Amino acid sequence: MSAFTVGEVLPEKRYIINRAALVAYANASGDQNPIHQDEEFAKSVGLENVIAHGMYTMGLVGQYVSSIAGSSSRVREFSARFTKPVVVPADFDVELIVNATVVEITQENAKLEITATCNEVKVLGMAKAIISL
Amino acid sequence: MLNPDLVGRTYVGATSTTISAEAIAAFARALGETETHLAPPSFAITISLAESQALLIESGLDWNRVVHGDQRFLINKQLTAGVQITCNSTIESARLLAGNEIVTVRSDLMSANEVAVSSWSTLVFRA
Numbered sequence: 682m683s684a685f686t687v688g689e690v691l692p693e694k695r696y697i698i699n700r701a702a703l704v705a706y707a708n709a710s711g712d713q714n715p716i717h718q719d720e721e722f723a724k725s726v727g728l729e730n731v732i733a734h735g736m737y738t739m740g741l742v743g744q745y746v747s748s749i750a751g752s753s754s755r756v757r758e759f760s761a762r763f764t765k766p767v768v769v770p771a772d773f774d775v776e777l778i779v780n781a782t783v784v785e786i787t788q789e790n791a792k793l794e795i796t797a798t799c800n801e802v803k804v805l806g807m808a809k810a811i812i813s814l
Numbered sequence: 815m816l817n818p819d820l821v822g823r824t825y826v827g828a829t830s831t832t833i834s835a836e837a838i839a840a841f842a843r844a845l846g847e848t849e850t851h852l853a854p855p856s857f858a859i860t861i862s863l864a865e866s867q868a869l870l871i872e873s874g875l876d877w878n879r880v881v882h883g884d885q886r887f888l889i890n891k892q893l894t895a896g897v898q899i900t901c902n903s904t905i906e907s908a909r910l911l912a913g914n915e916i917v918t919v920r921s922d923l924m925s926a927n928e929v930a931v932s933s934w935s936t937l938v939f940r941a
Contacts, residue, residue: 705844712863726878735882736859753842756855757889760884762884810855
């Protein structure tokens with residue numbers, strides 16, 4: 682794989698989040714909480730609309746990290762804070778934009794700081810990953 | 815509110831799960847991972863969150879009020895199909911903030927007596 686440099690800005694990647702994707706993630710993860718699928722239920726508990734699983738958004742960022750690392754087998758650590766919910770209206774594609782910067786390199790690893798935004802709002806905070814070189 | 819005596823206690827997972835190739839592939843596909851035979855970085859959540867849920871409901875918390883606050887994975891060994899996992903859960907901290915109860919659970923996914931993946935979930939139980 683190519684060598685990273687400290688301060689290097691990594692390529693941006695965009696992901697589409699829609700209701701069908703949330704159903705697929707619910708089935709694959711086992712997290713069937715209705716706030717991620719059922720609009721009526723989501724609104725009944727005070728949400729604006731259906732929201733994405735935080736772990737779905739983080740999982741897409743995990744895909745970004747895997748692709749940067751060259752393989753998911755190179756991902757050593759991965760963390761994020763869920764700062765804002767990703768609201769997913771029916772029949773609508775929400776775009777998640779992921780960016781990262783290399784902030785540290787050791788002999789074995791590189792540390793990435795990652796941003797993830799939807800509609801110009803940061804949906805994850807303090808997102809970081811350590812990948813092996 | 816969570817009994818403070820529970821903080822620091824480790825619950826040894828009673829049942830072991832054999833990770834299937836299908837489970838890894840379905841999870842990888844849902845996230846757009848191209849290597850569908852390899853567990854994605856966040857795959858451990860499919861095991862750890864259900865264990866934490868069972869433990870915290872049993873400890874008296876209302877899962878209907880929960881919001882995921884933050885999440886961390888430390889991957890010592892990538893999970894693969896056929897591996898048998900037991901999940902040990904430790905409530906590392908519990909605190910009240912503006913009426914919300916914030917609980918951090920560490921889940922150690924054990925494979926052959928070694929920690930394959932540690933997962934820390936901070937869960938916020940809204941007032």
